[in-house]
Amino acid sequence: SYELTQPPSVTVSPGQTASITCSGYKLGDKYVCWFQQRPGHSPALVIYENDERPSGIPERFSGSNSGNTATLTISGTQAMDEADYYCQVWDSSTVVFAGGTKLTVL
Amino acid sequence: QVQLRESGPGLVKPSGTLSLTCGVSGYSISSGFYWGWIRQPPGKGLEWIGSVYHGGSTFYNPSLKSRIITSVDTSNNQFSLKLSSVTAADTAVYYCARKNCTGGNCYPDYWGQGTLVTVSS
Numbered sequence: 637s638y639e640l641t642q643p644p645s646v647t648v649s650p651g652q653t654a655s656i657t658c659s660g661y662k663l664g665d666k667y668v669c670w671f672q673q674r675p676g677h678s679p680a681l682v683i684y685e686n687d688e689r690p691s692g693i694p695e696r697f698s699g700s701n702s703g704n705t706a707t708l709t710i711s712g713t714q715a716m717d718e719a720d721y722y723c724q725v726w727d728s729s730t731v732v733f734a735g736g737t738k739l740t741v742l
Numbered sequence: 743q744v745q746l747r748e749s750g751p752g753l754v755k756p757s758g759t760l761s762l763t764c765g766v767s768g769y770s771i772s773s774g775f776y777w778g779w780i781r782q783p784p785g786k787g788l789e790w791i792g793s794v795y796h797g798g799s800t801f802y803n804p805s806l807k808s809r810i811i812t813s814v815d816t817s818n819n820q821f822s823l824k825l826s827s828v829t830a831a832d833t834a835v836y837y838c839a840r841k842n843c844t845g846g847n848c849y850p851d852y853w854g855q856g857t858l859v860t861v862s863s
Contacts, residue, residue, distance in 0.1 A: 667847035668847070669847060678837060680853070681849065684845070722788055736787045736788070
């Protein structure tokens with residue numbers, strides 16, 4: 637089965653840029669989604685098709701995907717961005733999630 | 743706006759069957775899309791369970807496939823999950839979601855609020 641790997645945690649200062657990586661074999665050949673899960677809430681889609689933002693998602697969220705690594709970038713990080721973030725791909729007719737990254741804004 | 747809401751027992755006995763229903767509003771499930779289930783054990787990450795189309799076609803997580811049954815009730819605009827032979831390892835928050843497919847990826851784009859199911863005697 638396909639495996640995705642994320643760092644368990646990332647810390648960023650308010651107003652700075654946060655980068656969360658997602659690694660997988662030839663990940664650049666796939667399309668990646670990113671989900672944000674605030675404490676006590678359901679996950680919410682913030683990036684699809686590597687770099688597309690659903691309506692209502694702030695422009696400070698962006699994504700990229702190349703080689704073996706996809707990256708979620710949050711520019712001008714705000715306190716409200718503190719959450720768990722999960723990358724996801726579709727492989728062998730299955731939705732595959734990575735283990736998630738806890739983003740701390742401190 | 744598509745909205746989903748899970749319902750079902752919050753406590754299931756070991757070796758029993760977990761049964762959940764997801765009611766959908768704002769979209770007719772017979773109009774298209776697959777409809778799926780995801781779970782999240784307390785303090786852990788997300789696990790895809792499977793999805794079902796209104797016509798009956800299904801995609802299941804291979805690790806759970808032998809214990810899963812999903813179904814669609816178009817008259818009530820809802821779909822259901824049954825997971826048999828449960829153990830404590832099946833304790834989790836269960837989410838229902840709409841599965842969208844674009845650009846070569848399929849992903850849950852609308853999620854329910856989630857419901858905690860505990861497996862315990």
